[in-house]
Amino acid sequence: MLFLRHCFEPSNFFVDQHIMTIDQTIGDLQNEFASFPDWEERYSHIISMGKGLAPYNEEYRNDEFKVKGCQSQVWLHPSITDGTIHFEADSDALIVKGLVALLMRVYNERTPTEILNAPPDLVSRLGLDQHLSNNRANGLASMLKQIKLYALVYSMTRTT
Amino acid sequence: MSSTSTISSTAFDVYAVRAEFPILSRTVHGDVPLVYLDNAATAQKPQCVIDSISRYYQYSNANVHRGGHALGAEATALYEDARATVASFLGAEPNEIIFTRGTTEGINLIAASWSQMVGDSLRGRNIVISGMEHHANIVPWQMVCERTGAELRVIDVRDDGTLDLNHARTIIDEATAFVSIVHVSNTLGVTNDVREICSLARAVGARSLVDGAQAVVHHATDMRHIGCDFYVFSGHKLYGPTGIGVVFGRADVLATMPPYQGGGAMISTVTFERSTYLDAPMRFEAGTPNMEGAIGLAEAIRWFKRIDPSALREHEASLAKRMHADLSSIDGLRILGPTESHVGIVSFVIDGIHANDLGVLLDEQGVAIRVGHHCTMPLMKRFGVSSTARASTAAYTTSEDLDAFSTALFRAIKLLR
Ligand SMILES: Cc1ncc(COP(=O)(O)O)c(C=O)c1O
Numbered sequence: 001m002l003f004l005r006h007c008f009e010p011s012n013f014f015v016d017q018h019i020m021t022i023d024q025t026i027g028d029l030q031n032e033f034a035s036f037p038d039w040e041e042r043y044s045h046i047i048s049m050g051k052g053l054a055p056y057n058e059e060y061r062n063d064e065f066k067v068k069g070c071q072s073q074v075w076l077h078p079s080i081t082d083g084t085i086h087f088e089a090d091s092d093a094l095i096v097k098g099l100v101a102l103l104m105r106v107y108n109e110r111t112p113t114e115i116l117n118a119p120p121d122l123v124s125r126l127g128l129d130q131h132l133s134n135n136r137a138n139g140l141a142s143m144l145k146q147i148k149l150y151a152l153v154y155s156m157t158r159t160t
Numbered sequence: 161m162s163s164t165s166t167i168s169s170t171a172f173d174v175y176a177v178r179a180e181f182p183i184l185s186r187t188v189h190g191d192v193p194l195v196y197l198d199n200a201a202t203a204q205k206p207q208c209v210i211d212s213i214s215r216y217y218q219y220s221n222a223n224v225h226r227g228g229h230a231l232g233a234e235a236t237a238l239y240e241d242a243r244a245t246v247a248s249f250l251g252a253e254p255n256e257i258i259f260t261r262g263t264t265e266g267i268n269l270i271a272a273s274w275s276q277m278v279g280d281s282l283r284g285r286n287i288v289i290s291g292m293e294h295h296a297n298i299v300p301w302q303m304v305c306e307r308t309g310a311e312l313r314v315i316d317v318r319d320d321g322t323l324d325l326n327h328a329r330t331i332i333d334e335a336t337a338f339v340s341i342v343h344v345s346n347t348l349g350v351t352n353d354v355r356e357i358c359s360l361a362r363a364v365g366a367r368s369l370v371d372g373a374q375a376v377v378h379h380a381t382d383m384r385h386i387g388c389d390f391y392v393f394s395g396h397k398l399y400g401p402t403g404i405g406v407v408f409g410r411a412d413v414l415a416t417m418p419p420y421q422g423g424g425a426m427i428s429t430v431t432f433e434r435s436t437y438l439d440a441p442m443r444f445e446a447g448t449p450n451m452e453g454a455i456g457l458a459e460a461i462r463w464f465k466r467i468d469p470s471a472l473r474e475h476e477a478s479l480a481k482r483m484h485a486d487l488s489s490i491d492g493l494r495i496l497g498p499t500e501s502h503v504g505i506v507s508f509v510i511d512g513i514h515a516n517d518l519g520v521l522l523d524e525q526g527v528a529i530r531v532g533h534h535c536t537m538p539l540m541k542r543f544g545v546s547s548t549a550r551a552s553t554a555a556y557t558t559s560e561d562l563d564a565f566s567t568a569l570f571r572a573i574k575l576l577r
Contacts, residue, residue, distance in 0.1 A: 039189075039524040044575055071532075072516045093514035094576055095521075 022118045025106050026125055033126050043095065049105075050098030056090035069142030072096045076143065078150040083111050085154060087147065099140055102126075107147050112155035115148060172471035178556040180206040180463075192526035195564045200346050200374060200505050200552035201530050202396045205460070209400060212459035216452045223448055225425055239451050242458035243441070249461045250391065250408050251382040258414075258441040259454050262405035263373040264296040266392030267340070269407060269420045269444060270369055271300040275308060276418050278337065282308035285337040288328070288366075290352070291317040291542055292345045295535040297371045301340060310337065317542050321348040321497025328357060336366040343375035347534040347550065348497030349480070349505030351379070358387045367413065373397055377554070378476065378503045380469060389413050395453060399555075400460030404453030407444070414440035421446040464555075472555055477502035479553045479562065486566045490573065496543050504553030507534070513576050515547040521572035522549075527565055 036042040060077040067074040072093035091097040222231035224239045247254045260266045313331045316324040339361035361368040369390040376393045395404040423446035428436040492511035519531035530550045
């Protein structure tokens with residue numbers, strides 16, 4: 001099993017006492033995105049989020065961690081420490097990288113249960129579905145699906 | 161009419177042409193005006209083409225070649241008139257015109273039927289294509305090679321995006337059975353000397369096919385002048401409907417070839433022991449054809465032929481020149497292929513910027529271009545890129561479109577750098 005192997009990989013120790021729930025973070029992002037007067041500001045924000053994304057470990061830049069269903073290349077690598085999932089992610093396209101960063105803000109450093117119980121309508125709540133073409137919205141959905149799959153696998157390995 | 165145009169042409173009124181295309185006045189993303197520069201993917205349709213399809217269904221629809229009643233006879237006459245219109249557009253005879261779904265099906269039809277005809281004799285022989293082919297002119301030949309043991313040879317593309325004709329002269333040899341070449345590259349906008357390549361093929365007794373998908377809107381296409389055995393194109397890039405395409409096949413060559421698909425309309429008699437087939441082109445058109453497609457395509461050709469070809473060429477050349485100049489002035493931008501061409505297809509990459517990001521930000525500004533590999537993955541590899549941005553013009557493209565493109569591109573680059 002591809003996923004299971006990663007479950008036991010040691011991960012970098014990561015300190016983050018996030019206090020906001022997933023719902024609160026989405027609410028936060030919602031306010032952020034609602035405040036942009038036009039596409040330029042919106043994209044400028046997405047792009048700067050992308051530029052701020054933590055560097056991706058080159059070791060994981062391979063097909064195994066590539067997210068399928070995206071037009072650009074997207075990599076997503078999970079690890080778990082003390083019940084919290086730590087993701088590393090990257091894309092070769094800057095806007096997609098920004099969207100990856102957005103997902104990281106919502107889903108990174110969460111427990112599997114938190115991720116699995118998160119509301120499914122992130123994309124529409126941020127109003128991104130109106131702004132992203134079908135392809136890009138599908139790409140975002142593929143990333144989200146991959147995040148949830150990893151969470152599901154981790155949740156199952158903990159209970160067995 | 162606007163007087164702000166920097167592209168002047170006395171014989172050609174681009175604003176009048178443009179007015180015939182209803183879709184060009186729409187907006188996208190709410191109220192952003194559409195700037196359509198993805199014409200190499202598909203062209204928009206003038207009102208007369210849209211009307212011809214709707215008129216066909218309102219007035220003349222019946223199955224063709226089944227005879228029996230007035231509507232059937234009328235529909236058949238329209239369909240066969242369409243064939244004659246295509247034939248005269250190509251300088252060919254109507255019995256040399258086969259209607260297909262498009263370029264892709266046309267190449268598959270020829271590859272399948274021809275290879276079936278020559279059969280096992282292909283082992284030890286070769287099929288020649290070029291390094292700038294669309295996947296539609298690669299994969300069908302690979303399939304033939306896999307099936308028959310023939311070797312696939314590829315003419316080199318030089319750094320300036322042109323074909324290396326000297327290389328062509330070395331690899332087209334006595335063992336060559338077929339040469340299949342693109343006329344105008346959908347990625348580079350380069351025009352190949354297909355006349356020369358077809359004559360190389362003829363000299364060694366090989367058959368030749370020219371993929372004219374991009375060429376028919378830019379070049380006078382006279383089959384006898386080019387000297388090819390086959391020529392294929394799609395209606396949708398020639399201001400016509402989708403789902404209709406054309407194979408030209410030289411009459412004497414088609415006469416020797418077996419059917420591609422079996423079914424109704426292509427047979428002469430059928431018994432359970434054996435069927436006999438009609439002559440070309442009917443032999444290659446099994447089943448009910450795309451009748452409104454053929455009729456719409458004929459209307460598109462009539463529309464296209466009303467435009468003065470030299471004025472159109474001048475118009476497109478000046479658009480291409482302007483695009484090349486605008487793009488060349490951008491820091492870190494590289495144009496793939498020739499920087500001079502009268503064909504308005506320009507592919508480019510920008511240092512440190514992913515083509516997808518450009519596509520997204522241009523789209524936000526209403527500018528439709530294509531980003532990706534353009535179904536020419538081997539050519540991408542040749543130039544060491546995985547994707548490019550491609551802008552492509554049409555008869556209705558104005559200098560204002562190019563202004564908007566430039567402005568949008570600058571804003572996109574500013575955001576991405
Ligand atoms: C050069 C070339 N060949 C073949 C094709 C395939 O045409 P179609 O998809 O209409 O069959 C295209 C269209 O993109 C093309 O540009």
